[in-house]
Amino acid sequence: MKAYTTWTVLPHGPIEKLAENLWRVEGTIEGMPLRRVMTLVKRADGSVLVHSAIALAEDAMREIDAWGPVRWIVVPNGFHRLDARVFKDRYPDARVIAPAGSRAKVEEVVPVDQTYDDLVPDEAVHAVTLDGVAQEQGALLVRSSDGVTIVFSDAVFNLPHRGGVAGFLFRHVTKSSGGPRVSRIMSWFVVKDRKAFRGHLERLAETPHLRRIIVSHEDVIDVNPGGALRQAAATV
Numbered sequence: 001m002k003a004y005t006t007w008t009v010l011p012h013g014p015i016e017k018l019a020e021n022l023w024r025v026e027g028t029i030e031g032m033p034l035r036r037v038m039t040l041v042k043r044a045d046g047s048v049l050v051h052s053a054i055a056l057a058e059d060a061m062r063e064i065d066a067w068g069p070v071r072w073i074v075v076p077n078g079f080h081r082l083d084a085r086v087f088k089d090r091y092p093d094a095r096v097i098a099p100a101g102s103r104a105k106v107e108e109v110v111p112v113d114q115t116y117d118d119l120v121p122d123e124a125v126h127a128v129t130l131d132g133v134a135q136e137q138g139a140l141l142v143r144s145s146d147g148v149t150i151v152f153s154d155a156v157f158n159l160p161h162r163g164g165v166a167g168f169l170f171r172h173v174t175k176s177s178g179g180p181r182v183s184r185i186m187s188w189f190v191v192k193d194r195k196a197f198r199g200h201l202e203r204l205a206e207t208p209h210l211r212r213i214i215v216s217h218e219d220v221i222d223v224n225p226g227g228a229l230r231q232a233a234a235t236v
Contacts, residue, residue, distance in 0.1 A: 001030070003109040007055050007086050015040075015060055019144035021124050023067075024214060027054040029082075033166040034159075036080075037216050039151050040064065041142050044123040047071040050094075051140060051151055052080045052216050053087040061090075070094050072119075074127075075112070076153030077137050078105025080216060085110045097127070101135030130155055132197030133190050139204070147211025150204055150225075154190070156232045157183050159218045180213070180221055180228040181235040194236050201233035 012027035021042040026035045038054040048064065049072035056064075064070065070091045075084045075098045088096060088110050095113040098106040106112050116127040116138040129138040133155075140151040158179035161171050170177040175184035182191075182201075191197045205226040213221040213229060221228045 001082060003081050004083055004086050009055050009057050012054060012056055015063060019146055022142055022144050022149055025054060025056065034217055037214065039214050041125045041140065042068050043125055049074060049125060050087065052076055052153060053083040055083045055086055072097060075106045076216065078102045080153055081106055081109050099129055099135050099138045130197060131200040132193035134192050136190055147209040148207050149212045149214060150207065151214045153216045154186055155182065156213065156215050157181055157217060158215050158221050180232040182232055187236055191236065198233045198236045201229055205229035
């Protein structure tokens with residue numbers, strides 16, 4: 001889909017405050033029966049990091065601005081860039097971050113300031129590039145008072161089975177539903193080394209104090225997240 005050049009608010013849910021430094025919002029995608037997710041993290045210095053940006057209504061944006069200054073815009077791959085440009089226009093001093101392997105695709109819509117490897121970690125969040133995907137995708141590890149949250153883009157799906165034509169496509173063609181799982185699209189077109197990718201997911205599953213997993217489409221995984229991630233790894 002073409003990235004937006006003006007602030008375009010599509011239907012979205014309220015801001016979900018999962019932890020003292022971790023917020024989440026679900027939004028819709030034009031022409032697609034799939035929800036997308038924006039994750040917001042307050043870093044230890046008080047600045048706000050936005051992962052997979054979604055343009056929200058002004059009351060929600062004012063709430064974000066009151067929480068802290070947006071200084072980091074993470075575009076997690078070349079497909080999650082719909083609102084990257086308008087967020088940069090709104091927050092011109094924010095630094096745009098993308099995985100090294102997706103940088104060229106992201107820069108078709110917005111200049112990238114640094115890659116995941118360049119993001120200096122702090123006590124609240126750090127970025128990792130996933131193994132086996134030619135540096136095209138990564139994950140954020142967020143530390144909160146209730147534990148660690150791993151934030152993925154398209155590496156892991158948690159989409160329930162649905163009816164209708166779209167449900168059939170998700171279940172039988174793209175193998176995206178019935179999660180937690182790795183979709184067929186991810187396995188075929190992004191994963192270059194299945195063993196390395198599977199191994200990295202399995203290592204992340206052993207993260208101490210793992211509390212939840214946020215995926216960029218659909219539901220949070222907050223019941224046995226380690227086991228869920230091992231289940232997803234087994235689908236690669």
